[in-house]
Amino acid sequence: MITDARALKPEFVPRDLHHREGQIDHLSSVLAPLQYDTAENVTIFGPSGSGKTTIAKYVVTQLERETLGIRWGYVDGMSDNTTTAALHRLVREVNLGADLRRRGEPTALALDRLRECDDQVVAILDEVSVLEERPLVALANLPNVSLVAITIDEEEWLDSLGRPATSRMQSAATVRLEKYSLQELIDILDSRVSHGLIKSRVDDEAVRRAADIAAGDARRGIALLRRAAKRLEETDERQLTVETIENVVGAAERDIQQRRVRSLGTHQRLLYNIIADAGEISGTELADEYERRSVDPKSDPTRRRYLKSLRQYGLIEASGEGRARRYRSVT
Structure with missing residues (x-):
């Protein structure tokens, strides 16, 4: 049933992103000047499951592939929300801090590694509203670092910032996302089916039902597909149907909750x-x-x-x- 389990993981970044072309073009244009050693910071806002993290990773991966002298790293503010944790995570992500220990090493050393790097660095700061402000300000002060800050609510986050962080992030470019429509989410889930499952064993109405239950949240829709596929792998059921989807709703929600708790x-x-x-x-x-x-x-x-x-x-x-x-x- 499962041909490529990666396609059923929420962090999977597909080769083609559906229904976010405008936002991808905008983000690409903001970061494109990195080819000439300069780019502005950018913030991405939108509800959970609207593709914020996915488009950020997609664009910087494309940029890294097409441009010399660019590195990028990802920091999840939910798990690495202190100054020390965030900075050490970033330098390890961009292959500048394999020898650094989170405990006992001054954060200034991590900043020095970034400052002394000859490449331009893109720092994706996910769940930035949970992150302490000190790493945000410190990174924004580095001339070779561009920030991609991701969070749900634009107004609440900006209002919560102190003056130093506000002065740096209010001028950032902005990308805003909305929840996916039913048809958009059907297209996204159908693409995941094509990449990761035997398509002939998945009913079209089952994909539609998963999209309907997910209510615009791609993360929930993908979790439903993953749990439904796993059910078929563990039983003698042959076809992924509407009934299969409806039978795994509770398990899929628990999967999402457990994943968030682990983070x-x-x-x-x-x-x-x-x-x-x-x-x-x-x-x-x-x-x-x-x-x-x-x-x-x-x-x-x-x-x-x-x-x-x-x-x-x-x-x-x-x-x-x-x-x-x-x-x-x-x-």
């Missing part, structure tokens, strides 16, 4: 685990328990940023304000 950084995971263990907890109780369990507690503003990211990605829910604030885990 969390240390302090986000601690906050999530406290809420999940309690089922429901007040903001005051959460703060007290976090302080008790954490070796090096983060500040209140940082904690609020982490909790907001957990809400945005459907891992927790929140209600009430101030002292009446309560958090619940989503199962």
